[in-house]
Amino acid sequence: MSIHREPPVTAVLTGAGLRGREAYGEYALKNPGKLKFLAVADPDFERRRAFQLDHNIADNLAFESWETLFSPGNGRLADAAFICTQDNLHYHPALAALNSGYHLVLEKPVSPNLEECRAIAALAEKEHRKIQVCHVLRFTAFWRKIKELVDSGRIGRVIHYDHSENVSYWHFGHSYVRGNYRNEASSSPVILAKSCHDLDLMYWVIGAKPLSVQSMGDLTHYRPENAPAGAPERCTDGCPEAETCPWYAPRTYLTGEPLLRIGLHAPSRTTRFLAHFALNHRRALSLLSHFNKGLRSILNWNRFPATVITTDLSPAGKMKALKEGPYGKCIFKAVNDVLDHQITTYRFPGGVTGTLTLHGVSELEGREIRIFGTKGTIRGYFRYNGEQITVTDFRYSKTNIVHRAGLSMGGHGGGDFGLMDSFVKVMRGEINPHEAGTDIDNALEAHYMAFAAEAARTAQREMQLAD
Numbered sequence: 001m002s003i004h005r006e007p008p009v010t011a012v013l014t015g016a017g018l019r020g021r022e023a024y025g026e027y028a029l030k031n032p033g034k035l036k037f038l039a040v041a042d043p044d045f046e047r048r049r050a051f052q053l054d055h056n057i058a059d060n061l062a063f064e065s066w067e068t069l070f071s072p073g074n075g076r077l078a079d080a081a082f083i084c085t086q087d088n089l090h091y092h093p094a095l096a097a098l099n100s101g102y103h104l105v106l107e108k109p110v111s112p113n114l115e116e117c118r119a120i121a122a123l124a125e126k127e128h129r130k131i132q133v134c135h136v137l138r139f140t141a142f143w144r145k146i147k148e149l150v151d152s153g154r155i156g157r158v159i160h161y162d163h164s165e166n167v168s169y170w171h172f173g174h175s176y177v178r179g180n181y182r183n184e185a186s187s188s189p190v191i192l193a194k195s196c197h198d199l200d201l202m203y204w205v206i207g208a209k210p211l212s213v214q215s216m217g218d219l220t221h222y223r224p225e226n227a228p229a230g231a232p233e234r235c236t237d238g239c240p241e242a243e244t245c246p247w248y249a250p251r252t253y254l255t256g257e258p259l260l261r262i263g264l265h266a267p268s269r270t271t272r273f274l275a276h277f278a279l280n281h282r283r284a285l286s287l288l289s290h291f292n293k294g295l296r297s298i299l300n301w302n303r304f305p306a307t308v309i310t311t312d313l314s315p316a317g318k319m320k321a322l323k324e325g326p327y328g329k330c331i332f333k334a335v336n337d338v339l340d341h342q343i344t345t346y347r348f349p350g351g352v353t354g355t356l357t358l359h360g361v362s363e364l365e366g367r368e369i370r371i372f373g374t375k376g377t378i379r380g381y382f383r384y385n386g387e388q389i390t391v392t393d394f395r396y397s398k399t400n401i402v403h404r405a406g407l408s409m410g411g412h413g414g415g416d417f418g419l420m421d422s423f424v425k426v427m428r429g430e431i432n433p434h435e436a437g438t439d440i441d442n443a444l445e446a447h448y449m450a451f452a453a454e455a456a457r458t459a460q461r462e463m464q465l466a467d
């Protein structure tokens, strides 16, 4: 008996950076029967070349920019185009790809501009193209369980949904103070850049579009006036607070200390002492690392966020990036303008309310949720170091753990690969795009919520969301 195997869905990639290479490129390498990249575009030679080599892409299919990849002369080279460029560089490549006949996998946010979001959706509809927006969290076991619990009626009717997006001090410092998302003009307001995921989850779990919104927030901490006395422009210029500052850049990028919770960031005195000793006796550490793989990370941290600052991941290469690029700047002098905390409240039909707390001064990275129903409460946390959901029923005052999972350092708790599995099924016609939940129409609801929140915050009043 012969087994019929479907050929992999084929794709071209524009933007071979963190998402393009490490999330979706990785999926294709691990699932060659499902997804195959045939071409790539990126002006950064090192990144383009790395992707080309990973996926065995011919030289004539490696382009310096999306403009050449989607030029009419090239026609349509594959089934779908992945748009994984930075936030303010989605619109033009997305339109060009749609016009060239591709379906899209489009990174979030769709665009920092509302009219551009609408224009992409309108062109896709006109040309009958499918768009999967990368709201990857919908595909995690954690959020699927939350949705299932709410829909089952286990806590009765939802009255209030409370969602916190706790961005850790080191991650916020990396992305929203020193990095790509530090300025609204070059990326997006933080509620769109970071929390379009959170708003998408709120809309999905409650199962309705909000009617109105109020919001307040500020940039309070990561400002020049909060710099310690004598702090230079860069951590590498001999900062007097190097031993005590949690944002001291070499610790984040050279040894990964805040992520590993070692050195200054170790929770106990003994671990702090041992880590300090080890870091100051690198030869001994190097010897011990032959017996313990984990120790190698301390010698040279070569995962996120180090992978963002340079392609030369040697200690010297990273130090050069810190001395010359934005990631070595003093955290208080990075010339950033996005808010570091924002509280937003939505009113939904039927008197239901939802709150989003977004902030960049958390000790732990992760989301926390409480859903208050007429019969009970759901509580959950979704962090890099573990996940848990409990349900408490008013009648028995009993709290049951209904979901628990351990450490998930990458891949958004399974969401990145879950989104890709869904995309492959959509492309093969096994599920319809709307059923997948992350089609452009669904995705834009979260964008409308973010744009409205910003309008309400700046106007300092409750704003209505139009249909």
Ligand SMILES: NC(=O)c1ccc[n+]([C@@H]2O[C@H](COP(=O)([O-])OP(=O)(O)OC[C@H]3O[C@@H](n4cnc5c(N)ncnc54)[C@H](O)[C@@H]3O)[C@@H](O)[C@H]2O)c1
Binding pocket: 014, 015, 016, 017, 018, 019, 020, 041, 042, 043, 044, 047, 064, 065, 066, 067, 084, 085, 086, 087, 089, 107, 108, 109, 134, 135, 136, 180, 193, 412
């Ligand atoms: N879905 C998620 O959970 C998630 C997580 C992080 C980031 N993102 C989003 O993904 C997108 C990409 O983020 P990233 O961290 O991978 O960014 P990145 O900066 O690592 O990668 C972007 C790449 O685009 C390339 N590029 C620039 N100009 C180009 C051009 N003209 N043609 C082709 N490529 C070009 C850059 O050289 C770079 O390699 C952003 O919109 C970001 O907000 C989504």
